[in-house]
Amino acid sequence: NVGILIRLRADSHCHIKNEDDQWQIKEHFLTPLGSVVKRLPEHIQVDDPDVLKKLAKKLERQQIPRRLDYGYKVSLFSHLLQYSRKAPLTQQLSIPSAVIHPAIVRLGLQYSQGIVAGSNARSIALLHAFKQVISDYTTPSNEELSRDLVNKLKPYISFLNQCRPLSASMGNAIKYIKKEISNIPSQFKEDDAKKKLLNCIECFIEEKIVLAAKAIAKSSIEKINDGDVILVYGCSSLVNHILCEAFEKGRKFRVIVVDSRPRLEGREALRRLVQKGISCTYVLISAVSYILPEVSKVFLGAHALLANGYVMSRVGTSQIALVAKAFNVPVLVCCETYKFCERVQTDSFVSNELDDPDDLIVTRKGETQLKDWQQVPRLGLLNLVYDVTPPDFVDLVITDLGMIPCTSVPVVLRVKNVDLL
């Protein structure tokens, strides 16, 4: 990229001059396995005013409005953003926007309102939107497609980040696209280049998501026996796919769907399974100690698998794994390899997402207890989205590369990185 100067020093610290012409020290690991530059994402540094100022300047330069925090934030989470669903970013944009492609605007709105949710769904929607962007793209004169297109995508990514922080799977997908774009040889004509890129995206979706799901389903069916009682939590597209496939192959089992407020995603999973004809039971997460003695296996989906073996998933997953461990019920996590992430995390505080706190408000028998929670001075509502499950609660991870223990995730990451290089 134009404008970045890298100066390597003997003590392996790297001074990088970024777009604002400021020198910043970033840790640059020069290892024989390649170099990895790690940068802390801005959406978990909200309590640092310098970071906020830099972000505001960057967004102004890219002409993207900034989304503001909403409501009283619990002090333990003051480093995270908390948005209200009633104030989507698109209200501050002029439609049609000159800067942002309309497909991206629509996608951003779908993310922030929760219409598109779930890491697979979000990644696929993102890739389809990018396909639209690429087919509508024309290279300006004096510019090379491989460099200009990447620059064009940057404000879109900032916009989507403002609508809802990017998930690990989306991050990996974006990295892949950027790499493909930069690898376009300069002698390609524009039409050929665009066709190649669209093809790459199609391949990615086909290989990493669709075929991976098929492979995982095939391995998982060996783990499902007749007469099993399987517990699932929330709505994971992969786990639903596995159960439907197993039912079609003729396995006899029944499913217990555990759900939690305020998202109540389990109802969607319940509908899909009941439609297939699988016999289901439905409980809330507070009743999981009651229902677990009947259960023979627990199948969980994942949002991302971290490099230290922790599983990042919907909040409540770690609790289910904990109680299952106490009752000696095996816990199996199903995850495609494109969700593997190089981050490490030990608790659910440092890197998480805060959803709209108003979702916790409920009206029972005509009374809404928390209606005026903003007026009450010392009351806070916490609506976490993710949590991390320690690897000792998980017995097996089923991926498209096979069945691995939780601790082998960095091995898979290294193998993937070697492939990509």
Add this chain to the structure above:
Amino acid sequence: HKITSSCKHEATLSSTNQKAACSRSPGTMPGPYRETDLTEKVEAFLSDLKRGGSGTGPLRGSAETARETTALLRRITAQVRWSSAGDLMEVIRKEGRRMSAAQPSETTVGNMIRRVLKIIREEYARSRGSSEEADQQESLHKLLTSGGLSEENFRQYFTALKANVIEAINELLTELEGTTDNIAMQALEHIHSNEVIMTIGRSRTVEAFLKDAARKRKFHVIVAECAPFCQGHEMATSLSKDGIETTVITDAAIFAVMSRVNKVIIGTQTVLANGGLRAVNGTHTLALAAKHHSTPLIVCAPMFKLSPQFPNEEDTFHKFVSPHEVLPFTEGEILSKVNVHCPVFDYVPPELITLFISNIGGHAPSYIYRLMSELYHPEDHEL
């Protein structure tokens, strides 16, 4: 209000003694009419128990139930004709069985009945002049030589017995009124400043406990809302109005947040004979999460919640309410194809509990069996 209105309802329904009830004058109470009035009161209490048992009615605190049961037993002692302690115990046992059957999950009713029975035994023994120690010690030798059955048949008549029993029941009532305050007084011994305390659902005992500590110390409380009834919301608004920094979290976030919690303080519906708990659903998960992080779990439970039940009586342990709370009727056609469960209680084993705080002080779960033997007589465990 409820009792008086249902009283009138019962009065109009009872076919016999209808005229007599209407023509009763408040000053003089002739014999058979006293019993009608008593029966009415008992019926009113029973129907109230039955109605208040589902999660939908206004939730009565267990303290209220305990007080009302004891007041009713005092009335029975005063008004029913009995000649010896044995007769009185039979009457109380009979009424007690009916009351327990009306709402099996409300164990305070049975506990109070057993306390009163124990009071009667003690007063009888005192009237007879025999030392209490000798009677109460259940030594192995005595068990073998007596052949299993107690030699006492409580047939002797003592004039002062009635007055003594009623006085003892009055003492019991005074004790019941002071339980919440006694527990709240111990708050400052257990909460230090800048702590993060977690609790679940709504317990009046824990509320009083935390509010008492908040008068002198500053700390932060995290309340798990406890779906589907979401009583945690009420608890949070009440605590925050008293100046305590409160956060409401969903049940799913209990484990995620537990690593920052210093203490877990909960209330319970019943304390079982092995030191375990029958508490609101979600408490077992909370206890497991606390154990995983080595966070102490403190249970604030007054003595009248201690019950001689054991947890392995499967069919009487769990109580279920309408599944409509979990999956509402608006979900449509999938309702007919899905089983939905909505249990109200959870079992928490004694290994997960660190401390019990009751109106007589703090105890470890391993001491509960001893307290039970002091409160109830072994022959009263089965009413």
